[in-house]
Amino acid sequence: MCVLDEAVDNSDRAVMNKKGKEPVTLSDFCNYIDISNNDFASFIEESDRRSLCLETNNMMIAIDHISTDTGQH
Structure with missing residues (x-):
């Protein structure tokens, strides 16, 4: 998980700012x-x-149809 505390744009370039160094694109x-x-x-x-x-709510749904078998016996 990455917590974003600054604005993120959707461009194909990113600027990396390392402390004490020149920015790198x-x-x-x-x-x-x-x-x-x-x-x-x-x-x-x-x-x-x-x-x-997607808009969701807090209602739980049953997922009985999903198999938890890993194939290992």
Whole structure:
């Protein structure tokens, strides 16, 4: 888990700032997942691609159909 305490953009470049060194620009191949209970956790524009927002609740569901057998006996 990565806690993001600063703004994160969706560009393909990232700047790495090491204390006492010059900033270095790198290619950013990371994917991010935002999890929040706030109504306005992230800003998504209509032109943004590949974004998905799921609204869930606290109701539990039964998962009896999922096998826990690892195949090892």
